[in-house]
């Protein structure tokens with residue numbers, strides 16, 4: 360099977376499994392796991408922050424960040440289709456009494472700052488207290504423009520907001536734009552990074568921020584059930600991913616570009632411009648669920664239908680040769 364449903368379907372490489380096997384471990388709830396400590400330090404260093412916190416999932420990482428930034432009755436401004444608003448079960452509201460203030464994203468994935476400014480509530484007891492602006496990079500495969508990132512810091516400062524980045528795929532953004540990842544992280548007080556997406560680790564995310572922020576976030580991690588014991592076994596996979604799987608993201612981007620190019624040649628298929636490892640297309644050819652079934656029967660798995668489009672994701676389990684096969688299969692199904 361060639362699996363294009365998500366970059367979360369990657370399996371640990373043998374080198375990664377070997378690193379996991381060899382990992383030196385301890386009880387991380389006691390602060391005793393040297394491998395977790397190494398991963399947290401490595402991630403924080405790469406992203407230019409003081410400290411890191413290893414968590415089982417990106418959802419928990421974002422949740423701990425939101426709970427650290429905001430209290431009960433506070434609100435955060437967030438994109439209407441951002442993961443932290445749309446795909447995390449309303450966790451910030453459920454666990455933190457934090458109200459989301461969603462807003463439409465622009466076509467490039469940014470939140471227009473002039474519009475965001477209008478959503479910052481006045482200091483008046485009728486309103487929730489607006490505390491935080493939450494962005495996502497990449498967002499639906501798009502890289503936030505550098506010029507935009509230059510503006511968000513001063514915007515946050517002038518509106519007395521904190522800044523959180525859901526950087527689940529920030530390394531894709533860095534590789535695609537040629538920017539240093541720490542530069543992309545720089546404007547933000549906290550950044551969450553997924554190790555289990557294109558970087559290919561089986562489990563885990565790291566939340567990076569200041570030492571004081573991470574200390575507080577660890578309180579929320581424990582409370583939400585994310586304190587783990589000999590988690591160095593998992594952290595070792597994360598270290599291997601950060602050391603060996605960042606620059607190769609360029610291959611995934613190239614494969615996605617080639618896939619998009621090939622699909623666009625099929626009549627009746629409209630493909631969005633590709634920036635990283637995600638291809639979105641719309642088509643007049645048949646019911647997407649039926650197409651997905653036809654593709655599955657010949658060895659290609661594709662994901663669900665999102666916002667009227669089909670999403671295809673490349674990752675380290677998909678080769679350039681696989682892409683050519685996928686294109687042959689698409690041509691035969693659509694013709």
Ligand SMILES: *Cc1c(COP(=O)(O)O)cnc(C)c1O
Pocket residue numbers: 415416417418419421442443495525527528553555564
């Ligand atoms: C996958 C993802 C997350 C959450 O990660 P999980 O580990 O699946 O909980 C957060 N934000 C974005 C943008 C993601 O793609």
